[in-house]
Amino acid sequence: MNTKPFEQYESEVRSYCRHFPTVFVKAKGAEFTDENGEKYVDFFCGAGAVNYGHNNDYIKSKLIDYLSADGILHALDMYTVPKREFIETFENKILKPRGYDYKIQFCGPTGTNANEAALKLARKVTGRQNVFAMMGAFHGMTLGSLALTTDMSSRAGAGVPLHDVTHIPAPYMFPELDTIAYMERLITDDHSGIEKPAALFIETIQAEGGIMVMSEDWLRRCREFCDKYGIVLVCDDIQVGCCRSGEFFSFERAGIKPDIVTMSKSIGGYGMPMAIALIDPKLDIWKPGEHNGTFRGNQLSFVAAKAGLEYMLEHNVEAETKRKGEIVKGYIEKEILTLDSRLELRGRGLIWGIDFEAFGDDELSERVIDACFKNKLVIEGAGRKNSVVKLMPPLVIEDELLLKGLEILKKSIVECL
Numbered sequence: 193m194n195t196k197p198f199e200q201y202e203s204e205v206r207s208y209c210r211h212f213p214t215v216f217v218k219a220k221g222a223e224f225t226d227e228n229g230e231k232y233v234d235f236f237c238g239a240g241a242v243n244y245g246h247n248n249d250y251i252k253s254k255l256i257d258y259l260s261a262d263g264i265l266h267a268l269d270m271y272t273v274p275k276r277e278f279i280e281t282f283e284n285k286i287l288k289p290r291g292y293d294y295k296i297q298f299c300g301p302t303g304t305n306a307n308e309a310a311l312k313l314a315r316k317v318t319g320r321q322n323v324f325a326m327m328g329a330f331h332g333m334t335l336g337s338l339a340l341t342t343d344m345s346s347r348a349g350a351g352v353p354l355h356d357v358t359h360i361p362a363p364y365m366f367p368e369l370d371t372i373a374y375m376e377r378l379i380t381d382d383h384s385g386i387e388k389p390a391a392l393f394i395e396t397i398q399a400e401g402g403i404m405v406m407s408e409d410w411l412r413r414c415r416e417f418c419d420k421y422g423i424v425l426v427c428d429d430i431q432v433g434c435c436r437s438g439e440f441f442s443f444e445r446a447g448i449k450p451d452i453v454t455m456s457k458s459i460g461g462y463g464m465p466m467a468i469a470l471i472d473p474k475l476d477i478w479k480p481g482e483h484n485g486t487f488r489g490n491q492l493s494f495v496a497a498k499a500g501l502e503y504m505l506e507h508n509v510e511a512e513t514k515r516k517g518e519i520v521k522g523y524i525e526k527e528i529l530t531l532d533s534r535l536e537l538r539g540r541g542l543i544w545g546i547d548f549e550a551f552g553d554d555e556l557s558e559r560v561i562d563a564c565f566k567n568k569l570v571i572e573g574a575g576r577k578n579s580v581v582k583l584m585p586p587l588v589i590e591d592e593l594l595l596k597g598l599e600i601l602k603k604s605i606v607e608c609l
């Protein structure tokens with residue numbers, strides 16, 4: 193296996209490949225194949241970008257048809273058929289049935305760019321600079337989003353001060369602390385030293401933060417808090433949106449409507465680059481071109497995104513995600529948690545984390561991830577000290593393959609314990 197070109201010429205910044213030291217050639221559904229013809233079960237899912245599976249046949253056929261017909265590929269934000277069809281599908285099949293009336297902003301095609309857009313817009317609308325974000329948050333790696341992001345290794349790369357953000361303890365950090373009352377005190381106490389924020393950024397499940405699931409009550413109280421003080425509520429649904437948590441939008445379970453929702457990863461349907469910000473129409477005060485970008489209009493992404501939504505609806509992906517989530521939970525509770533009482537399980541839908549923190553061995557979860565790879569399962573870590581092994585298979589994974597992956601995981605954990 194020739195990995196020399198990567199090691200010799202690719203920047204040291206490369207990361208995932210260090211855990212998965214092989215050269216991949218193919219992927220289908222929830223399986224990868226490497227250059228040696230070895231197959232790997234995928235519990236990583238492109239960090240959430242291929243919820244509908246690698247090379248999904250339905251989406252692929254739409255892409256091939258579009259390419260074969262010489263459909264326009266690059267069009268910035270000009271009017272095109274694929275964009276119109278995506279907007280109509282998203283509006284009629286996703287937003288309207290849920291009673292949402294967002295406007296759609298197409299951002300540069302990365303999650304962080306959608307968060308940058310949300311940051312700018314919230315500041316522009318309120319005229320305020322400060323923003324509240326939760327400790328444990330991950331919102332991206334460009335400077336605005338990075339100021340919201342809390343893990344020190346990501347922040348270390350900034351090279352400049354990351355400011356204008358107040359980090360609030362996440363509710364699980366101090367169970368006795370009412371974090372909503374805390375935020376309220378910060379902005380009403382004239383001796384708190386904290387400026388009233390333009391926005392409150394939340395994730396309903398902190399994925400990179402270690403699969404920390406926020407309660408429905410807490411989410412509703414965030415909404416009430418923002419309403420009471422005229423603060424823009426931004427929900428980052430980049431990783432746990434697109435059905436990952438069991439519903440298309442992860443905040444649906446709380447019955448709330450954020451003012452801005454950011455989406456990327458699986459919104460592109462096929463692993464295609466795409467990012468959007470859904471904006472409450474009354475906040476849409478952008479001037480033309482005020483948040484711009486050359487690659488906002490990738491037409492193949494629109495084609496794949498529309499086909500992805502059609503596939504998702506046709507195949508009941510929301511219900512299937514919940515059903516498969518129960519399989520994962522049941523298996524781990526019965527077969528893995530019983531291995532050692534220090535193991536902890538958290539999750540929802542088809543995103544689950546097994547936390548090894550209580551072992552007090554900072555390398556243990558990494559060893560499990562490496563053992564999984566040797567046993568032909570691609571899986572990643574998350575959370576404080578990367579102590580959580582994160583299970584995130586494509587939502588369309590077959591039951592048999594899901595069980596195979598779970599068995600490999602158990603075997604690998606047994607080897608490492």
Ligand SMILES: Cc1ncc(COP(=O)(O)O)c(C=O)c1O
Nearest residue numbers: 302303304330331332428430431
């Ligand atoms: C919740 C969340 N927000 C934002 C991002 C950033 O997305 P991107 O890597 O596409 O910039 C990520 C990426 O993992 C994420 O999980």
